[in-house]
Amino acid sequence: MEIFGIxxxxxxxxxxxxxxxxxxxxxxxxxxxxxxxxxGIVNFAHGALYMIGAYxxxxxxxxxxxxxxxALVVAPLVVGAIGVVIERTLLKHLYNIDPIYGxxxxxGLALIAEGIFRDQFGVSGQQYAxxxxxxxxxNLGFMVLPNYRGFVIFASLAICIATWYLIERTRLGSYLRAxxxxxxxxxxxxxxxxxxxxxxxxxxxxxxALAGVLAAPVIQLTPLMGSNLIxxxxxxxxxxxxxxxxxxxxTGLFLGLVEGLTKVFYPEASSIVVFVIMAIVLMIRPxxxxxxxx
Amino acid sequence: xxxxxxAAACALATTALFGTAQAQYSGDxxxxxxxxxxxxLYSDIDGQGGVEAMKMALAELGGSINGKKVEILYADxxxxxxxxxxxxxxxxxxxxxxxxVGGTTSSTGLAMSAVAKEKKKVFLAVGxxxxxxxxxxxxxxxxxxxxxxxxxxxxxxxxxxxGGGKSWYFLTADYAFGTALQNDTSAVIKANGGTVVGxxxxxxxxxxxxxxxxxxxxxKAQILGLANAGGDTVNSIKAANEFGVTKTxxxxxxxxxxxxxxxxxxxxxxxxxxxxxxxxxRDPETRAWSxxxxxxxxxxxxxxxxADYSVALNxxxxxxxxxxxxxxxxxxxxxxxxxxxxFAKGGFIRDDGRMVHDMYLMQVKSPDKSTExxxxxxxxxxxxxxxxxxxxxxxxxxxxx
Numbered sequence: 001m002e003i004f005g006i007x008x009x010x011x012x013x014x015x016x017x018x019x020x021x022x023x024x025x026x027x028x029x030x031x032x033x034x035x036x037x038x039x040g041i042v043n044f045a046h047g048a049l050y051m052i053g054a055y056x057x058x059x060x061x062x063x064x065x066x067x068x069x070x071a072l073v074v075a076p077l078v079v080g081a082i083g084v085v086i087e088r089t090l091l092k093h094l095y096n097i098d099p100i101y102g103x104x105x106x107x108g109l110a111l112i113a114e115g116i117f118r119d120q121f122g123v124s125g126q127q128y129a130x131x132x133x134x135x136x137x138x139n140l141g142f143m144v145l146p147n148y149r150g151f152v153i154f155a156s157l158a159i160c161i162a163t164w165y166l167i168e169r170t171r172l173g174s175y176l177r178a179x180x181x182x183x184x185x186x187x188x189x190x191x192x193x194x195x196x197x198x199x200x201x202x203x204x205x206x207x208x209a210l211a212g213v214l215a216a217p218v219i220q221l222t223p224l225m226g227s228n229l230i231x232x233x234x235x236x237x238x239x240x241x242x243x244x245x246x247x248x249x250x251t252g253l254f255l256g257l258v259e260g261l262t263k264v265f266y267p268e269a270s271s272i273v274v275f276v277i278m279a280i281v282l283m284i285r286p287x288x289x290x291x292x293x294x
Numbered sequence: 295x296x297x298x299x300x301a302a303a304c305a306l307a308t309t310a311l312f313g314t315a316q317a318q319y320s321g322d323x324x325x326x327x328x329x330x331x332x333x334x335l336y337s338d339i340d341g342q343g344g345v346e347a348m349k350m351a352l353a354e355l356g357g358s359i360n361g362k363k364v365e366i367l368y369a370d371x372x373x374x375x376x377x378x379x380x381x382x383x384x385x386x387x388x389x390x391x392x393x394x395v396g397g398t399t400s401s402t403g404l405a406m407s408a409v410a411k412e413k414k415k416v417f418l419a420v421g422x423x424x425x426x427x428x429x430x431x432x433x434x435x436x437x438x439x440x441x442x443x444x445x446x447x448x449x450x451x452x453x454x455x456x457g458g459g460k461s462w463y464f465l466t467a468d469y470a471f472g473t474a475l476q477n478d479t480s481a482v483i484k485a486n487g488g489t490v491v492g493x494x495x496x497x498x499x500x501x502x503x504x505x506x507x508x509x510x511x512x513x514k515a516q517i518l519g520l521a522n523a524g525g526d527t528v529n530s531i532k533a534a535n536e537f538g539v540t541k542t543x544x545x546x547x548x549x550x551x552x553x554x555x556x557x558x559x560x561x562x563x564x565x566x567x568x569x570x571x572x573x574x575x576r577d578p579e580t581r582a583w584s585x586x587x588x589x590x591x592x593x594x595x596x597x598x599x600x601a602d603y604s605v606a607l608n609x610x611x612x613x614x615x616x617x618x619x620x621x622x623x624x625x626x627x628x629x630x631x632x633x634x635x636x637f638a639k640g641g642f643i644r645d646d647g648r649m650v651h652d653m654y655l656m657q658v659k660s661p662d663k664s665t666e667x668x669x670x671x672x673x674x675x676x677x678x679x680x681x682x683x684x685x686x687x688x689x690x691x692x693x694x695x
Contacts, residue, residue, distance in 0.1 A: 014505055017504045021502050118333065118337075122337075122338045122553075123334070123335055123336075123337050123338050124338040124339075124554065124556060124557045125525065126557065127558070127559045127562075137536075137538055144537060144538050218536065219502075222525060224334075224525075229501060232501070263505035264505065267495055267497075267506065270496070270500070271497035271498075271500065
């Protein structure tokens with residue numbers, strides 16, 4: 001059986017690979033969406049935080065002998081703490097002025113972080129091994145899927161759904177959402193809004209770091225890995241609708257699939273297909289597929 | 295009108311007089327510079343390490359030539375041809391730079407070569423891969439020192455086909471360099487009786503290669519030729535291992551440097567073939583020099599960095615011998631002098647600007663065979679200078695007819 005001249009097996013294989021990449025897009029765009037939705041900050045440092053997450057995992061192994069599973073917990077906490085410091089010392093001064101300042105500040109921070117890591121580690125990259133438990137590959141019949149990639153799909157889906165549930169379905173999440181709608185009123189009810197905002201940025205940074213740790217074993221670990229990815233992730237957020245959490249998760253997975261299929265039918269276009277979709281979506285629905293017009 | 299002509303004549307006469315009366319060194323100082331990638335994806339294979347290698351050459355010659363001060367300049371071209379050309383122009387016009395070393399990236403090399411030709415200054419290309427520098431776009435002021443796409447294709451392509459790897463599939467970076475490398479290699483494969491069953495082009499700095507590799511695997515070819523560079527090559531090899539492509543196909547990296555192998559680790563890279571112009575662990579002489587480099591940079595030199603040392607050394611020796619930094623005189627001397635240093639033995643510069651020297655086909659060691667950090671290769675074959683490069687029959691360079 002063939003689909004558009006491609007054997008069904010190969011077709012299914014490519015779909016699954018698209019889903020793996022889509023999970024990374026989903027996880028990163030999720031953090032961006034949370035930060036934009038709740039803080040109104042366009043966080044250009046997100047790619048750098050993702051890179052720092054991956055490097056933290058690398059350094060934990062090198063210096064302290066902590067492996068992948070430990071890094072999965074420790075690295076997001078470390079980077080989350082860095083996020084909290086950034087929010088407290090820099091970002092909090094920018095909430096009441098034009099969002100362009102937040103964009104410029106975070107972009108500058110990203111460049112500084114990249115520069116520091118480049119100076120320390122060079123650009124050719126480091127090695128980070130796939131954990132022993134997930135070595136090897138499983139034959140699914142239509143393709144051979146490395147166990148680690150399968151794990152990435154499950155892990156990222158679990159993380160995305162948990163985040164969505166926390167924000168959309170719990171009491172804490174309702175405070176957060178109310179705090180962004182009308183911070184003064186929520187503060188008047190006795191909720192500590194600045195603390196909430198600080199922790200939100202920290203959590204967003206932690207999410208980026210988590211994605212970085214998950215990416216470390218399969219992608220070349222270099223200081224430039226964040227800037228290679230961040231532009232696509234921004235396109236995902238724009239297509240999904242700035243600030244929409246479910247929107248960015250679904251769009252991330254969907255665009256991973258579209259990109260995967262483009263790699264089969266017309267590989268040369270695979271790096272721009274996301275931006276073509278972005279242009280079309282912006283023309284038809286300027287607020288994005290899942291965004292609300294304000 | 296007459297007055298103007300008179301003034302111009304006077305001016306000409308004075309400069310001419312002044313020129314002869316003055317010492318043989320423009321600006322009374324010898325200025326050499328390198329424009330390369332100092333911060334981007336190729337900065338590890340050249341960058342600061344390349345500058346350091348040039349400084350090592352100068353230090354070896356005592357820091358000055360015939361009592362004249364030597365200055366070494368460097369600048370970042372960010373892998374952009376327009377930036378490289380503008381910087382080269384500025385250096386020749388306002389800084390009095392006598393010799394320019396061309397760092398990584400083919401497009402920047404071609405741009406700087408054109409500027410040097412216009413300004414009649416020495417341009418020694420080390421990092422660029424394109425063979426056009428000594429072919430269609432050859433120049434009397436450009437010497438291509440370390441390697442080029444033709445030599446890489448002949449080295450790896452030729453050796454692998456002769457070793458039984460008859461059918462090839464290409465994974466190619468979708469820009470000028472990638473297609474040039476694929477075409478050059480395809481020609482070598484076919485000339486040796488092999489076949490090319492297909493290819494897939496990926497965008498530069500692609501985020502993921504698994505999809506392309508699955509397509510390659512479906513081709514049932516014996517050899518997967520990687521016509522890409524840097525991070526793209528590293529990521530393709532990583533994914534090839536992960537997806538078990540290496541069980542059914544052998545990989546051939548067409549442009550790889552030791553830094554790429556270092557990033558991959560021997561466990562992943564073992565058994566691969568690659569062609570390079572130099573290897574630090576080749577003989578006692580290269581080892582001694584490389585250890586000195588290591589003390590400064592904390593990593594072993596790439597072939598490009600060793601060639602940076604070599605161009606600086608040979609240029610300065612030629613300046614010393616001729617007693618001038620005049621481009622034509624120095625180049626004439628370099629063309630008739632054999633190059634013997636840690637980089638090349640018995641090397642010589644051809645009329646098309648190619649520095650002819652041996653190339654090396656390397657096989658990456660398995661982890662248990664590696665005796666120390668950075669001990670990564672076995673030299674599988676020395677490709678003699680006569681066989682490595684474009685031949686006179688193939689050449690389209692007008693200077694070599």
